[in-house]
Amino acid sequence: MIAEVIVDVAAHPIDRPFDYAIPLHLQVLVEPGMRVKVPFGPRKVLGFITAIKETSEFDPARLKPIHELMDVVPVLNDELLEMAKWMKIQTVCFEIDALQVMIPSALRAKYEKRFVLNAPLEDIAEPLRRYFEKRPFVRSQDAVEVYDLLKKELGRGTIVADTDISQQTAVKKVRMIHITDSLEKLESIEIRPNAKQQVKLMAYMKNHTGKAIESSRLQKEAGVSLPTIYGLVEKGAATINNEESYRDPLLEATIEQKQSLKLTEAQQTAFNAIERSLNTPKTFLLHGITGSGKTEIYLQTIDQVLKEGKEAIMLVPEISLTPQMTLRFKERFGDLVAVLHSGLSAGEKYDEWRKIQRAEVKVVVGARSAIFAPFQNLGLIILDEEHESSYKQDDSPRYHARDVAIWRSEQHNCPVILGSATPSLESYARAQKGVYELLVLEKRAKNQPLPDVQIIDMREELRNGNRSMFSVPLAEAIRERLERKEQVVLFLNKRGYSSFVLCRDCGTVMQCPNCDISLTYHRSSELMKCHYCGYDEPVPHTCPECESEHIRFFGTGTQKVEEELAKLVPEARVLRMDVDTTRNKGAHEKILSAFGEGKADILLGTQMIAKGLDFPNITLVGVLSADTTLHLPDFRAAEKTYQLLTQVSGRAGRDILPGEVYVQSYTPEHYAITLAKDQLYEPFYDQEMSMRRASGYPPYYYVVNIQFTHEDLMTVAGYADQSVRYLQSQLSASTIIIGPSASLIARVNNRYRYQCLIKYKKEPKLADVLQQLIKIYRSEWLKKGATLSIDMNPTSVM
DNA sequence: AGCACGCCGACT
DNA sequence: GTCGGCGTGCTC
Numbered sequence: 104m105i106a107e108v109i110v111d112v113a114a115h116p117i118d119r120p121f122d123y124a125i126p127l128h129l130q131v132l133v134e135p136g137m138r139v140k141v142p143f144g145p146r147k148v149l150g151f152i153t154a155i156k157e158t159s160e161f162d163p164a165r166l167k168p169i170h171e172l173m174d175v176v177p178v179l180n181d182e183l184l185e186m187a188k189w190m191k192i193q194t195v196c197f198e199i200d201a202l203q204v205m206i207p208s209a210l211r212a213k214y215e216k217r218f219v220l221n222a223p224l225e226d227i228a229e230p231l232r233r234y235f236e237k238r239p240f241v242r243s244q245d246a247v248e249v250y251d252l253l254k255k256e257l258g259r260g261t262i263v264a265d266t267d268i269s270q271q272t273a274v275k276k277v278r279m280i281h282i283t284d285s286l287e288k289l290e291s292i293e294i295r296p297n298a299k300q301q302v303k304l305m306a307y308m309k310n311h312t313g314k315a316i317e318s319s320r321l322q323k324e325a326g327v328s329l330p331t332i333y334g335l336v337e338k339g340a341a342t343i344n345n346e347e348s349y350r351d352p353l354l355e356a357t358i359e360q361k362q363s364l365k366l367t368e369a370q371q372t373a374f375n376a377i378e379r380s381l382n383t384p385k386t387f388l389l390h391g392i393t394g395s396g397k398t399e400i401y402l403q404t405i406d407q408v409l410k411e412g413k414e415a416i417m418l419v420p421e422i423s424l425t426p427q428m429t430l431r432f433k434e435r436f437g438d439l440v441a442v443l444h445s446g447l448s449a450g451e452k453y454d455e456w457r458k459i460q461r462a463e464v465k466v467v468v469g470a471r472s473a474i475f476a477p478f479q480n481l482g483l484i485i486l487d488e489e490h491e492s493s494y495k496q497d498d499s500p501r502y503h504a505r506d507v508a509i510w511r512s513e514q515h516n517c518p519v520i521l522g523s524a525t526p527s528l529e530s531y532a533r534a535q536k537g538v539y540e541l542l543v544l545e546k547r548a549k550n551q552p553l554p555d556v557q558i559i560d561m562r563e564e565l566r567n568g569n570r571s572m573f574s575v576p577l578a579e580a581i582r583e584r585l586e587r588k589e590q591v592v593l594f595l596n597k598r599g600y601s602s603f604v605l606c607r608d609c610g611t612v613m614q615c616p617n618c619d620i621s622l623t624y625h626r627s628s629e630l631m632k633c634h635y636c637g638y639d640e641p642v643p644h645t646c647p648e649c650e651s652e653h654i655r656f657f658g659t660g661t662q663k664v665e666e667e668l669a670k671l672v673p674e675a676r677v678l679r680m681d682v683d684t685t686r687n688k689g690a691h692e693k694i695l696s697a698f699g700e701g702k703a704d705i706l707l708g709t710q711m712i713a714k715g716l717d718f719p720n721i722t723l724v725g726v727l728s729a730d731t732t733l734h735l736p737d738f739r740a741a742e743k744t745y746q747l748l749t750q751v752s753g754r755a756g757r758d759i760l761p762g763e764v765y766v767q768s769y770t771p772e773h774y775a776i777t778l779a780k781d782q783l784y785e786p787f788y789d790q791e792m793s794m795r796r797a798s799g800y801p802p803y804y805y806v807v808n809i810q811f812t813h814e815d816l817m818t819v820a821g822y823a824d825q826s827v828r829y830l831q832s833q834l835s836a837s838t839i840i841i842g843p844s845a846s847l848i849a850r851v852n853n854r855y856r857y858q859c860l861i862k863y864k865k866e867p868k869l870a871d872v873l874q875q876l877i878k879i880y881r882s883e884w885l886k887k888g889a890t891l892s893i894d895m896n897p898t899s900v901m
Numbered sequence: 902a903g904c905a906c907g908c909c910g911a912c913t
Numbered sequence: 914g915t916c917g918g919c920g921t922g923c924t925c
Contacts, residue, residue: 108925114902121925144924145904161925886921 104130105159106169108150109187109198110143111212113499115881118197121150122159124168133169136177136184138210140170140268147266149173149212151202153184173270176460178206180477182514189510192870195877195893196500204500205475209272209453216243218253222261228252231262240265272450274457277317277348280332282341284313292338300331308340318343349454361434363406364399373542377404377518380540381411381482384512388489388534389522391544392782393753394551397522401485402435404520405466409439413482413517414465418504420491421445421470426692427717432468443469443476446689471496474504474511481515484508489521489530490746492898501894505530524753524782525746528795531788532802554724554755554762556780558771561728571667577725577765578671581705585675589722589760590698591705592712593668594751595661596731604631606646607653613643619850624660636852661707664727668707680708710747716754722762724755729768729776736847737899738800741775745787748779799839799862801896807861807869808894809876810846812854813887820845822884822891823857826876830861833872838863847901854890860900 107120123141125133133139137152147170159166179187179202187201194201203211220239224232231252234241246253256262283289289309294301307325316324318332336343366374377387377400391397405415419428421444429442441455441464458464460477467476471494474484486494486505494504505521512519521530521539534541547553559574569575584591604613604624613622615633622631624642632639646654661681668677678698685691691711698706699718706712726748733744748766755762768776778787796803809826813819823843830840842859849856863869873893880891 105925110924112902112924117902117924123925141925143903146924148903159925166925 104133105156105166106133106139106152107154107156108139108141108169109153109202110141110150111148111199111203112143113197113199115197115877115885118191118199120153122161122166124166125155126168129169129172132172132175134177135181136179138173138178140173142167142170147268148214149268151179151184151199153187178210178460180479182511183475183477186475186507186510190500190502190507193506194500194502194895195870195873196502200500201502204472204496204502205477207449207453207456209449210270212268213271215267215269217241217265217267218243218246218257218262219265220261221263227256227261231256272453274347275350275450275454276345278319279315279344279346280318280321280336280341281315281344282308282311282313283339286312289340292335292340298334300327301334303327304331304335305340308335317348349458350448350451351454358430358433358437360437363403363435366399366403367396367546367548369544369546370396370400370548373544374400374403376540376542377520378407380518381408382516383518384509384516386509386512386519386521386533386539387542388526388530388539389520389542389544390526390531390534390784391522391524392547392553392784393524393749394547394549395524395544396548397487397544398431399548401487401520401522402431404483405436405485408482408517409436409465411482413480414462414476414478415467415483415485416473416476416478416481416508417466417468417485417487418473418494418508419468419470419487420493425695429468432466436466439465441467441469441476443467443473445470471504474507481511482517483520484512484517485520485522487522489523490525490527490742492743495896495898497898499892501897503896525749525784528742528788528791529802532792552761553782554752554764556752556764556766558776558780559765559767560771561767561769571671572664572727572767573667573671574765574767577767580723580763580765581672581675581725584723585672585704587722590701590703590718590720591723591725592716592721592751592754593664593705593707593725593727594712595664595707595709595727596729596747604642604654606649606651607655608651609646609649611646611648613647617851617853618848620848635848661709664707668705672705675705676703677705677707678703680706680712685711712754719760721755722760724751724762724764726751726764726766729766730770733768733770733773733775735899735901737901738795738798739899741773741791741794744773744775745779745791748776749782752779752782804839804862804864805866806897806900807863807873808858808897808900809861810856810858810892810894811843811889812851812856813889814854816855818887819855819857819889822880822889823859826879826891827859829876829879830859830872833868833875834861834863834866835868838866 104125106123106125108123110117110121133152133155135152135154139150139152140147141150183205187198190196190201191198217240220235224235231249234246234249253262257264286309289305289312294305296302304325304327318329321332322329335341373389389397389400401417405417408415432440441458443452443455459467467473486508489505496502508519530539533539557576559576561574564574581591604622613631615622615636615638617638618633618635620633620635622633625632629642630639631642643654645652661679665677665679668675678694680694684694695716697703701720729744729748732747733740752764755764766776774787774790795801800806811819811823813822820843827840827843839862840859841862843857846856846858877891
């Protein structure tokens, strides 16, 4: 028997199956989807078995045997193995990358080089001996100081090099105490009356006969120590057993179960449409304005799917995967829900994943990668906020969860629901063409009016001599809320707002020495940092160019706004939420709950506050500058701005108190801003579509972004140029190729970056042509130190 | 991607 | 004369 193995090496020439002999003792155990340790050249690596067959094209005499089987149960099922092949073609990635992204990171291999003793200890050089006294091997990283000695022994063969492969996190085991179910047995046990601890424990046990309890919990509940437990175990009152367990992030919380809400008429119509198609691979676009009750439709549809004995996946953007959100699912589906988000440790994610694999749960709520949940009997996939760019992974494999969802829906004959208040133009266009079925919710569920949105012309403010970042009306409105004891959310578009350092004498802006980008000032660490390569240096006191002392910090990060706010309304209690204040685990929810409890008057933050914020006392939302996303050199700039403004305005007036929104802009007449004011999606869609048509961008054209990097500017420009000429010669005449041109950030980490853009409507040869291009790169440019990366359907083209 | 093999310069 | 630099070629 022969196994085809995709080996854990992400490199072009290795991106294909390698055949291995299956040793006799493993032949009854191996299955496709299991992980194996295999010899690969001079080393050992992990790999995935993708197929089992009887014969190999490869010279049978040169076949190597599988070294070790890592799983007893496959970690990937046939569907996922098949999907990896599909992803490889769709996203132009290595098959190994596709396979790896489907399993929890805890199962990914950890490689550790080490030196293993291969002769009696006395045979090796004396200074080395102490390293091998305890164990017959030493980790490479622990022996750097005797590297040369080791090398000599390596030459003599008294020591051999080896790679230890282990997975990152194992199954958690706990000590379970099984109390005997026989009361007579307990009563027959004699305890000396002065052994007070044992008396206490015995009393507890008599009340809990036949129960199994984790030892740490028993210690807490009975108020005794571990030796006491062991004492009674010896006397036969209980048995101890190490058992597999799950790490439970919500351990102590008891969640009250809740019933379905009554659907409004519009909700009911949408629900019925989906219910009718529960066993068809159909995609719905659920377009409902903010607050229209999409979540309730999701919940009830999932309920329906569970009743049919099937499973459901619910994807949400990472950023809105808040405790509020997950709670709502736990309330409805209890223990049948697994939650996967970035706040969990690798071990916790692994445990949630095992619950899915073992079919102990029926619903998964999670971010992007939860789309790979190994369900066997999928009945429904939902993508909430389907327009969110976080559904596209921005490194290999550059997959879009929406595409994977639709692919899976075809495998399982189940529907996909794409939900959004501001659908992506791609999805809405497909709905218009009838590829997706459009479902619309026009009213808010509780019938609240949309918040009143004011657009403030900041040019006017400037003309009137107001140079601060708060317009007069906004400042006025903030003061008003403070008096009324209502809450304010201030929103700052982070992009384009990083604080930099400028010399007022010579105009120098501090740049990263490795990248063509200015350094960002971080007050918490007093460092200037580069966000692209990680370079940092202390904040200078004089200008590095002209030594002038007149340097100052520019830009308006949230910290800067906070300072200005303190001048404007000194009495206000302000909470700031940005990357700096949410770095620690759980900080995000802490800030939100503090705000929810009314511990602050103003919440000031970036993107991350745009979602999931649902507090009744917020009556004012201020957008400090709507322009920052609007003027980015990207075809999605207007779409993103519209989505953001709609999203942010939706935070105000979600309950009884009416909400008001102030949007400050230097281009207040732009359609993305004026149409977001009243959430006029259709007119926005029409307008933006005509822009896309004129400029040849999605949904009218598909886009591929190809990026080249090299240490040398002329070299990379040359390769990019050759590539474009090759593509032009191979692709059809109607396909447009833009570039090559230097990337927006032309140098990162001392490597120059070039890119080109392919825009096409129909290009059946595309996958093949791209593979050809990769071949050229592999045979000629790779060894010269160039990199090439391909992004199919990029979310942005900057 | 690693790792070994292989062919040319500065050291014991 | 050897240690070691990194070019190039292979991995079932």
